[in-house]
Amino acid sequence: DAKTTQPPSMDCAEGRAANLPCNHSTISGNEYVYWYRQIHSQGPQYIIHGLKNNETNEMASLIITEDRKSSTLILPHATLRDTAVYYCIVQSGNQFYFGTGTSLTVIP
Amino acid sequence: DTEVTQTPKHLVMGMTNKKSLKCEQHMGHRAMYWYKQKAKKPPELMFVYSYEKLSINESVPSRFSPECPNSSLLNLHLHALQPEDSALYLCASSQGFPSTDTQYFGPGTRLTVL
Numbered sequence: 001d002a003k004t005t006q007p008p009s010m011d012c013a014e015g016r017a018a019n020l021p022c023n024h025s026t027i028s029g030n031e032y033v034y035w036y037r038q039i040h041s042q043g044p045q046y047i048i049h050g051l052k053n054n055e056t057n058e059m060a061s062l063i064i065t066e067d068r069k070s071s072t073l074i075l076p077h078a079t080l081r082d083t084a085v086y087y088c089i090v091q092s093g094n095q096f097y098f099g100t101g102t103s104l105t106v107i108p
Numbered sequence: 109d110t111e112v113t114q115t116p117k118h119l120v121m122g123m124t125n126k127k128s129l130k131c132e133q134h135m136g137h138r139a140m141y142w143y144k145q146k147a148k149k150p151p152e153l154m155f156v157y158s159y160e161k162l163s164i165n166e167s168v169p170s171r172f173s174p175e176c177p178n179s180s181l182l183n184l185h186l187h188a189l190q191p192e193d194s195a196l197y198l199c200a201s202s203q204g205f206p207s208t209d210t211q212y213f214g215p216g217t218r219l220t221v222l
Contacts, residue, residue, distance in 0.1 A: 043112070093208075100149075
């Protein structure tokens, strides 16, 4: 059973914020949420991760709901180079459980 | 430096060939991973090595044989593959295992089996 569900695709205008949702309704209390992206079948690139609190780094922000059943990755000012497949992942001790990914297209 | 390198970048092999994929990291990580990724699908875990010992084998066919000669190197030996084994093979590493550490991925080897 999939631990995460994501919309298959999204569009975002260049310069606007991209908000990518993820549902992980069966997440356990000690399991982290990770986000990676993959461009043109290169290796996945780490973006951000969190457990309970919202997190921000130079690439993105991660908003996790209080019940931890869903999260949103926010790219504050999307550029054309942000066009990629974004994976929401639940990390359960031993392993990464990848979602099916959201293909984000940033439109000029 | 958060770089994981993989060679070769592309590999084409026949079903009777023997070939190897190589992965290297110099971040001092003690856990290394092999993933297989088919087109338009997420990566699927194949093997995990922790402190140079095989920790997880996700029921991978024996025609795939992993090897961890030292803490920086990870190989995947391939023999008698099938065309359906064509995929992107990704290597990753993390500080420890099991842990909540971030995994760092290499660029992958694009394998085509004829």
